[in-house]
Amino acid sequence: MNKIGIIGAGSMAEALINGLINENQVDKEAVIASDISDQRREVMTDKYGIEIVADNHKVVTESDYIFLAVKPQVIGDVIEEVADLFTTEQKVISIAAGVSTEQLEEMISAKVPVVRIMPNTPALVQEGVLAYSLGRQATEEFGRELEDLLSPVGKVIKVKEALMPAVTGLSGSGPAYVALILEALVAGGVKLGLSHSDSKDLAIQTLAGTAKLAAESDEHLAVLRDQVTSPGGTTAEALYRLEKSGIRSGLIEAVAASAEKAQEL
Ligand SMILES: NC(=O)C1=CN([C@@H]2O[C@H](COP(=O)(O)OP(=O)(O)OC[C@H]3O[C@@H](n4cnc5c(N)ncnc54)[C@H](O)[C@@H]3O)[C@@H](O)[C@H]2O)C=CC1
Numbered sequence: 384m385n386k387i388g389i390i391g392a393g394s395m396a397e398a399l400i401n402g403l404i405n406e407n408q409v410d411k412e413a414v415i416a417s418d419i420s421d422q423r424r425e426v427m428t429d430k431y432g433i434e435i436v437a438d439n440h441k442v443v444t445e446s447d448y449i450f451l452a453v454k455p456q457v458i459g460d461v462i463e464e465v466a467d468l469f470t471t472e473q474k475v476i477s478i479a480a481g482v483s484t485e486q487l488e489e490m491i492s493a494k495v496p497v498v499r500i501m502p503n504t505p506a507l508v509q510e511g512v513l514a515y516s517l518g519r520q521a522t523e524e525f526g527r528e529l530e531d532l533l534s535p536v537g538k539v540i541k542v543k544e545a546l547m548p549a550v551t552g553l554s555g556s557g558p559a560y561v562a563l564i565l566e567a568l569v570a571g572g573v574k575l576g577l578s579h580s581d582s583k584d585l586a587i588q589t590l591a592g593t594a595k596l597a598a599e600s601d602e603h604l605a606v607l608r609d610q611v612t613s614p615g616g617t618t619a620e621a622l623y624r625l626e627k628s629g630i631r632s633g634l635i636e637a638v639a640a641s642a643e644k645a646q647e648l
């Protein structure tokens with residue numbers, strides 16, 4: 384059994400660990416994580432029963448796959464601390480936004496296989512989507528192993544590394560935009576007298592249902608929009624207000640701004 388090590392047991396690491404353990408993809412005995420925070424170590428031990436330590440060295444020496452799940456701002460220091468311990472038999476997977484495989488290879492060693500992934504938080508409920516790109520020493524086989532390993536937490540796609548900022552802007556940061564849209568829809572329902580709870584149910588199911596419809600349809604998204612829009616009707620009135628408010632360009636700009644920021648981290 385391959386041992387999975389995770390350095391940095393924060394929100395994104397938890398989403399991955401939860402999905403992998405809940406879907407019985409890995410035994411909890413096969414997972415070791417480290418975190419500098421006492422509180423995170425306590426939470427993760429209580430919730431998942433995995434081995435969680437304060438010492439990053441232990442994670443590297445005991446694991447076959449090593450996930451780097453700390454913030455981009457500290458990943459350099461973390462790698463420096465353990466760089467001498469990596470072997471060419473191990474496989475490194477970084478989830479840090481904006482850190483290229485080339486930078487990782489420079490910091491770790493040009494000989495250790497490195498892959499970069501960009502997951503998102505719905506991995507916590509096995510509905511994530513993640514993209515990965517291979518470093519210079521990472522084989523296609525490593526990519527396939529990763530697809531198998533991570534498929535229980537959501538859809539896995541391979542992209543050219545140059546497109547990683549775009550993935551970050553769209554699906555990495557995307558759950559925040561969708562949560563904001565949901566919040567606003569709920570507020571709209573409440574303003575018109577619906578209870579918060581009914582508004583939330585209506586908003587969430589509308590979003591989930593539309594997403595399912597879009598996923599299962601071959602039609603262009605504009606056709607799905609048109610199906611709701613009666614001439615001279617309520618939806619046309621609402622869409623006019625949305626377009627006027629700049630929602631479309633706002634979302635396009637949001638994706639681009641996140642992608643741009645990812646390259647500055
Ligand atoms: N949150 C998200 O939606 C996504 C995050 N990411 C990436 O995932 C990475 C982690 O992000 P989050 O989980 O959101 O952050 P987080 O702050 O929840 O987790 C980071 C964890 O690393 C720990 N840590 C800090 N320094 C450490 C050290 N020297 N040794 C060991 N552990 C240390 C912290 O105590 C914390 O628990 C980032 O690089 C981010 O770019 C990628 C995709 C989505």
Ligand SMILES: O=C(O)[C@@H]1CCC=N1
Pocket residue numbers: 480551555556
């Ligand atoms: O906000 C961030 O920097 C991270 C990367 C993608 C989602 N959250």
